[in-house]
Amino acid sequence: MSTIKPALHHITMKTTRLAEMIAWYATVIGAQVQFQNPGAAWMTNDAANHRLGFLAMPGLEDDPGKTAHSGMHHSAFEYGSFEDLMASFHRLRGEGIEPAFCLDHGLTLSMYYRDPDGNYVELQCDNFGDWAQSGEFMRSSPEFARDPIGTFFDPAKVYDAHVAGRPFATLQPAIRAGAFLPAVIPSIA
Ligand SMILES: [Fe+2]
Secondary structure (H helix, E strand, O other): OOOOOOOOOOEEEEOOOHHHHHHHHHHHHOOEEEEEEOOEEEEEOOOOOOOEEEEOOOOOOOOOOHHHOOOOOEEEEEOOOHHHHHHHHHHHHHOOOOOOEEEEOOOEEEEEEEOOOOOEEEEEEEOOOOHHHHHHHHHHOHHHHHOOOOEEOOHHHHHHHHHOOOOHHHHHHHHHOOOOOOOOOOOOO
16 A cells, blocks of 8 residues: 655744744744744744644753754755845844854755754755756765765855845856855854
8 A cells, every 4th residue: 555645744842942932933934823822832934724833841951962962953944046045044134143054955055043942944945946856966966975965155155146146047056166165164063
């Protein structure tokens, strides 16, 4: 019997900072609260009933060794275009929210933000503008097989090039080739 495939629906995090997390996800991905009480909240930024859950049960404590411990590395949200990714970078920078690191993975341009609990949230656009093509790139590109993490970039430099009018078609290969490296290569842990 074939597998009936369910769709990915939401992620739920445990937090000691319920109010901060709600505010951050509202600012960063435009999520709105569907329901909340003192111990939990559920948010969505699309037509789904919820995409994010937060459980703030009593007795939780932060994990000071979080970055060295196993567990989820990040969630990810995709824009429909590079222009939208850049516009959001600019808007968030104005709110004092900047990426921890940015990578051209070959299949996507990805900017990783740290939420108030230290969970990474990847904001990305598809380099091909097409899931079929970026999927094929993952499966068959020797370039991706050699280096599936990719090339770091400085988002401010890329934003400036974008605003100066450089089209994505020439900008992305340059990012990929390392023309926009950050001054310091960051840790992705
Ligand atoms: Fe990712």
